[in-house]
Amino acid sequence: MKTNILLPILISLISLSTFAQTKVVTASIKVYGNCSMCKKRIETALDKAGIKKAEWSPKTKELQVVYNANKISEKQLHEIIASVGHDTDLVKAKDETYASLPFCCLYRDHDHKADH
Amino acid sequence: MKNRLCGVVVIAFLFSSQANAQKIMGVVVEKDNQGKDQPLAGANVYWLGTTKGATTRENGVFLIDRFEGSNKLVVSFVGYRPDTIDVADLTNLKIEMKSDQFLQEVVVEGWKPSTNVNLASGINMIEMNEKELFKAACCNLSESFETNPSVDVAFTDAITGTRQIQMLGLAGPNTMISVENMPGVRGLASSQGIQFIPGTWINSIQVTKGVGSVVNGYESIAGQINVELKKPQESDKLFVNGYVNQTGRSELNVIHTAQVSKKWATTFLVHGSARPIETDQNNDSFLDFPKGNQVNFVNRWVYNSNKGWLGQFSLKYLNDYKQGGQTGYDAEKDRFTTNRYGFEINTDRYEFVGKLGYQFPGKPYKSFGLQINGLQHTHSSYFGFNTHDAEEQYAYANLIYQSIIGSTFHKFKTGISFQYDNYKESIGQPQFNGAFFRFDRIEQVPGAFFEYSYDDLKKFSLIAGIRVDQHNLFGTIITPRLHLKYNPTETTTLRASAGQGTRVANIFAENSGFLASSRRLILSNQQTNQAYGFKPDQAWVYGFNLNQEFTLDYRPGNFSVDYYFTDFQNQAVVDWDASSTEINFYALQGKSFSHSLQAQVDYQLARRFDIRLAYRWLDVETDYAGGRLQRPMVPRGRAFINLEYKTKNNWAFDYTITRVGEQRIPGTSNNPPLRQLPPVSDPYILMNAQVSKDFGTRWSVYVGIENVGDFKLTNVIMSAEQPFSPHFDTSMVWGPVFGRLWYAGFRYRVK
Numbered sequence: 001m002k003t004n005i006l007l008p009i010l011i012s013l014i015s016l017s018t019f020a021q022t023k024v025v026t027a028s029i030k031v032y033g034n035c036s037m038c039k040k041r042i043e044t045a046l047d048k049a050g051i052k053k054a055e056w057s058p059k060t061k062e063l064q065v066v067y068n069a070n071k072i073s074e075k076q077l078h079e080i081i082a083s084v085g086h087d088t089d090l091v092k093a094k095d096e097t098y099a100s101l102p103f104c105c106l107y108r109d110h111d112h113k114a115d116h
Numbered sequence: 117m118k119n120r121l122c123g124v125v126v127i128a129f130l131f132s133s134q135a136n137a138q139k140i141m142g143v144v145v146e147k148d149n150q151g152k153d154q155p156l157a158g159a160n161v162y163w164l165g166t167t168k169g170a171t172t173r174e175n176g177v178f179l180i181d182r183f184e185g186s187n188k189l190v191v192s193f194v195g196y197r198p199d200t201i202d203v204a205d206l207t208n209l210k211i212e213m214k215s216d217q218f219l220q221e222v223v224v225e226g227w228k229p230s231t232n233v234n235l236a237s238g239i240n241m242i243e244m245n246e247k248e249l250f251k252a253a254c255c256n257l258s259e260s261f262e263t264n265p266s267v268d269v270a271f272t273d274a275i276t277g278t279r280q281i282q283m284l285g286l287a288g289p290n291t292m293i294s295v296e297n298m299p300g301v302r303g304l305a306s307s308q309g310i311q312f313i314p315g316t317w318i319n320s321i322q323v324t325k326g327v328g329s330v331v332n333g334y335e336s337i338a339g340q341i342n343v344e345l346k347k348p349q350e351s352d353k354l355f356v357n358g359y360v361n362q363t364g365r366s367e368l369n370v371i372h373t374a375q376v377s378k379k380w381a382t383t384f385l386v387h388g389s390a391r392p393i394e395t396d397q398n399n400d401s402f403l404d405f406p407k408g409n410q411v412n413f414v415n416r417w418v419y420n421s422n423k424g425w426l427g428q429f430s431l432k433y434l435n436d437y438k439q440g441g442q443t444g445y446d447a448e449k450d451r452f453t454t455n456r457y458g459f460e461i462n463t464d465r466y467e468f469v470g471k472l473g474y475q476f477p478g479k480p481y482k483s484f485g486l487q488i489n490g491l492q493h494t495h496s497s498y499f500g501f502n503t504h505d506a507e508e509q510y511a512y513a514n515l516i517y518q519s520i521i522g523s524t525f526h527k528f529k530t531g532i533s534f535q536y537d538n539y540k541e542s543i544g545q546p547q548f549n550g551a552f553f554r555f556d557r558i559e560q561v562p563g564a565f566f567e568y569s570y571d572d573l574k575k576f577s578l579i580a581g582i583r584v585d586q587h588n589l590f591g592t593i594i595t596p597r598l599h600l601k602y603n604p605t606e607t608t609t610l611r612a613s614a615g616q617g618t619r620v621a622n623i624f625a626e627n628s629g630f631l632a633s634s635r636r637l638i639l640s641n642q643q644t645n646q647a648y649g650f651k652p653d654q655a656w657v658y659g660f661n662l663n664q665e666f667t668l669d670y671r672p673g674n675f676s677v678d679y680y681f682t683d684f685q686n687q688a689v690v691d692w693d694a695s696s697t698e699i700n701f702y703a704l705q706g707k708s709f710s711h712s713l714q715a716q717v718d719y720q721l722a723r724r725f726d727i728r729l730a731y732r733w734l735d736v737e738t739d740y741a742g743g744r745l746q747r748p749m750v751p752r753g754r755a756f757i758n759l760e761y762k763t764k765n766n767w768a769f770d771y772t773i774t775r776v777g778e779q780r781i782p783g784t785s786n787n788p789p790l791r792q793l794p795p796v797s798d799p800y801i802l803m804n805a806q807v808s809k810d811f812g813t814r815w816s817v818y819v820g821i822e823n824v825g826d827f828k829l830t831n832v833i834m835s836a837e838q839p840f841s842p843h844f845d846t847s848m849v850w851g852p853v854f855g856r857l858w859y860a861g862f863r864y865r866v867k
Contacts, residue, residue, distance in 0.1 A: 024670075047723055047764055053670040066670045095141055095179060103155040103175040106143055108208055 023069040024052065029077065031056055031063045032087040035104045045084045046077065142209030143176045144191055156193060156213055164188035164200060242266065244321040251760065251770045253806060253818045254859055255359060255367055255389070257293075257301075257313040257321075257343065262772055262804060265716060265730035265756040266323055267341070270749060273629035274832045274846040274853050275440050276461065277405040278307060280626075283325065283338040284680050284712040285736035285750045289619065289626045290653075292328065292336035295343050297487070298469055302335065303537060304493045304508045307628045308463060312434055314387040314412060316357040316369045316863070319344045326659035326680050327597045327615035330565045330581035331516060331529055334595040337617035337655050338682065338710075348373050348381035348418040354866040361859035363405060364393035380419055387412035396443050397854055398828055400836045402846070404854045406440030406459075424475045432467035432491075441500075442839065452501060452547040457839030459499040459632060467491040481524055487514040495625070499632040500839065501548045504624060506541040527569045533585075535561040543624055543637070551637075557647045559620065560588040577601045589646040593618050607665040618654045620647060621688045623701050629847035630692075630699040634840075641702035650688040650703050657682045673719035684708040691740050692748055692782035696791075697842050706739025710747075728758040746780045749850055751799075753777035766810035774802045779850045784834075791834055791843050797850040800827050813867070819860045826855040 031042055039056050042063065046054035050071030056063040065077060075090070082091040085101045087108070098108065142161070145153040155176025162169025163186040170178045180189070189209075192198035196213040203209065244264060252262035258279040261267035268282040280288035293301035293310065301309030321343050328340035346355075355371040367389040375381045390409040397404055416430035439447055441458030450456045473485040489512040496505045516531040537559040544552030563585035571577040579599040587593055597615030604610065630637070642649030661678040687708050691700035716730040732754045736747040746752075755775040762768045779797045806820035832853055834845040 026670075044764060053723075095139060099141055099175075099177045099179050100173065101175065101177075103143070103177075106175065106177065108141075 024066060025069045025074075026064070026066050027074060027077075029063045029065060029074075029081075030061055030089050031081055032061060032107045033105060034058060034107045037102055038086065038105045038107070041084050041105070042081060042086055045080050048072070048080070051077075138182045140180050140182060140189070140203060140207055140209065142178055142180075142189075142211060144172045144178065144193070144211045144213060145176055146196070146213050153212070156196075159191055159193040159196075159213065161189060161191050164190050242323040244323065246319060249315060249318055249321070250808070250818075251758075251772075251806065252315075252804065253359070253808070253820060253861055254315070254361070254822070255365075256311050256315050257318065258310040260315055260318065260321060263728070263758050263770075264323060265728070265732060265754070266325060266339075266714065268751075268754065271849045271853070272307070272627075272847065273632045274404075274829070274849045275402050275406070275632055276438065276459065276628070277440075278628065279310065280307070281310060281341070282750065283341075284657075284682055285710045285734040285747065286338040286682065287626065289621065290338040290617075291341055292332070292339075292619075293341045293343070294332060296345065296469075296471075297332055297342055298471075298489050299333065299335075299510075299512055300343065303510060303622060304495050304506050304539070304541075304625050305465070306622060307625045308436065308461070308495075312410075312412065312436065312463075312465070313343060313345075314367070314369055314385075314389075316355070317345050317371065317385050317387070317414070319346045319350065325661075325678065326613045326657045327617055329579070330567055330583040330595055330597050331514075331531070333533070333535075334563075334583060334585055334593055334617060335619040337619065337653070337657060345414070345416075346371055346373075346383060346385065348375075348383040348416065351383055352865040352867050354864075356864045357861060359859060359861035362857055363391065363395045363854075365389065365391040365405070367861075379421060380417060382415065382417045385412075385414040385416075394443055395854070398830045398832075400831060400833050401442050402457075402833055402836060403440045403443060403445075406438040406461075408436070408438035408440075410434070410436040412436075424477050426473040426475065427471065429468070429470040432465070432469070434463065434465040434467075436463040437461070452498070454840050457500050457844075459497065461495070461497040464494040465491065481527065482519045484515070484517040487516070488512065497628075497631070500634075500844075501545045501550065502543075502631045503546055504541075504543050504628070504631055506539065506625065508540075509536075509538040511536040521568075525570060525572060527571075528567060529569075530566045531564070533561075533563045533565070535559065535563070537561075539622075541624065543631075555624075555648060557589065561585050561593075563593075575603045587652075589644070590620070590652055593652070609661075609663040611659075611661040611663075613659045614656070616654065616656050618652050620652045621650065623648050623650075623688055623690070627690055627699070629849075633699075633834075633845040633847050634842050635697055635699040635845065635847075638698050638700045639702070640700065641705070643703050648688065648701065650701070651686050653684065653688060654686045655682050655684040668719065671720040671723075673717065675715075675717050677715045678713075680710075680712045682710040682712075687738075689738060689740065691742075692847075693745060694741055696782070696784045696787050696845070700741070702741065704739065706744070708738040710734065710736040724762040724764075726758075726760045728756070728760075730756040732756075748780050748782045751777040751779050753799075768806075768808045768810075770804075770806045770808075772804045776800055776802065776851070781848060781850065784848075787834075787843055793834075793848060800851055801825055802827060802852065814864055816863045817860075818862070820858070822857045822859070823852055823855055828852050828855040 033042060035058055039058055042056045043054050051067045053066040078088045078091040081088055082093045085093045085097040087093050144156045144159045146156050148154045157172055157174050157176060159172040160169060161178045161180055163183040165186060168183055170180045172178045187202055187204050189201045189203050190198060191211050193213055199211055248263060249260050252259055258269055261269055269279050270282055272278045272280050281291060283291045289306040321341060324340040326339060328336045351371060351373045353373055357369040359367040370386045373383045388411055391405060391407055395404050413433045414430055417428060419427040438461040442456040445456045445458035447458060447460055450458055468490045470488045473483060476482040491510045493508040512535050514533040516529055518529040520527050539557050541555045544550060546552045563583055565583035567581035569579040581597045583595045585593040595616050595618060599613045602610045639649055643651050659680040663676040666673045684704060687704040689702055689704050694700045712734050714732040718728045721727050734750060734752055736750050737744055738747055754777060757773040759771045777799050781793050781795060781797055784792045803824040804822050805824055806818060808816055808818035810816040829851050832849055834848060835841050835843040
């Protein structure tokens, strides 16, 4: 085990010089939602350590996210988004969470029932 | 299916979403009178023939377990026709309920903002929204520019608390302050007027440096500040704001909006404030702020025919009373005596504003608008033995037609205007058998304007305007103005502007500080028999502006630098220097100009943490009778830092630091040695801090400290112990007279 002492030091030295440890990833994730309230909810949920930027467009439904892949995984991003009621193509929000979203945020396709 | 990706992970997630498949979710809505879906809360949803059911929530949503005995779901709500739905293979429903009564035809179009005369984007304009204004929660328009490095606010004297804005180093009235693009703070109101617009009434402010559009008149020279008040179509149903500070200044603002009918909506804006307590923090025996109270009321109405006609009108009333001077001054006993020095200012103002617009159906680019404004402004005041009474009747009408030439790349606005301004003004010492002057004038100014704008919607835009006004006292005024904008890249904007501005200076109202002194008033080198004897101030203004957006470490930022040059052809020069016991007004002979250079960086340092840095350098010089000098009380340099931090749970912290550079102090060399001031003031630092917290969507509470560093001028009043002596002067103010000041307040809103 003692032979390994050098290794962490070496790694940290390398990382200091190359910033290998901060693996910044830019990703685009489709997140379903409607309005500016959704935007606020999604972006606030992603206001977490390890996420440098999160910007969601109500128009394109695309979330531009910049994060440190060593601190958070893309899967976790999907889970965070779903946990506040917004579906992604990977993770669906729980019905109970979705059902308590404000009216303007009800983004799922509700089958239109024609009136009488 | 939205699930396109596959793999072990996805299957696991699918499993979790399938777990709820035995439930049915739906949303129950009704159409409002604008054809939009609105949720229906409290509707009953149950399986046909059973009592198994659910109730819709606030957002209209229900979740109900599937029931083996039935596929038919009944939705009912009092006052609505019940609905039965077959939900065999449906899991997400939307049910629209219809009222029992026969509904009238629905109106499809919503409320549109009124036909504001839009300043096209080609003009360099800074928009300050409600959030920005909230950074400095106190109290009226004069305090709204704390976070805006382009606009300075300076005190005119040490006792009345009157503030004046400065842009490009030029005194307030050189900036045209409009309210919803109608003449706002002008005429007699130019000295006190910015304190007559409560901060919480303001929806947004647009600040334009240099000349503005010709559509709104010839008056702007240094810039234009347009204030948009809260409107019936945008405001909260109810808004209440209370404020109190350590000197006892307290305020209450109430804004109430109601949709009266499909076509009419109204907003009431009510403001009451008082400062009942005497405060003398710098111990010079003079109150630092006057005592007083203000009642301010606006009722505005908006009309939308939904067939192209839009209209709005407002009724406004204001009464403002201020009393100050030496501590213990009792107006009833001490007025016009040498017992104690005191002053009173009483302002009474009635105003009507109307706008009517017509938008040609199917032609959104084609419209006409009529703006009318009428007001009666009464100002009565005295300072020691100096009396200043004035009355103004003002009427204004502006008819604007806008359309296109060939295509929407080429637009134009044209129209005619008429301005009537009747002043009755007297100044002097009638109680003392001293000199007494009357200055009455009636201005009648018909005018016409044409403004062409070109916008290729990509890189280049141009606005070229000209207006011609026929002034009954001062002849023809021709006002050309040009704005250019060019975007070499998507993130870079270059702007240039050039144009002329003209205005009749109300020299007493604008320089009211001298009234609170023993300075003798001298008018010389007069050019006409009209008004005060001076032709209108007239200047050419040239401006250049570069704006660069950038992204650094994934966060957005903005850098801008601008330069403005103002060159006066004519000016009523205000000379505080010729003698320390006189104030001289005379027509400019020679040059008077201002150079302003400003750089600003806005950047998001971290998420929710914004910084704004700015530096401005000014060179404002005038050829006085005694030679060319820097304009007094104008800081050569000003550095500015604003920090703003918000937490995730709605705390907001705001900190502003301003370093005000050296200012030239008017000459006092002919005073006795003990009554002389240094020629240049020391630089100083002012800091303001504010913390606010939102509780839910309705309540927010704020606490702040103005002048954290407690910097104040202590013996700023010359001869404070002998206010009736010839050297008494309160106007030599180059910094705050009041130190650290805390305040607190709340806001409550119902949407």
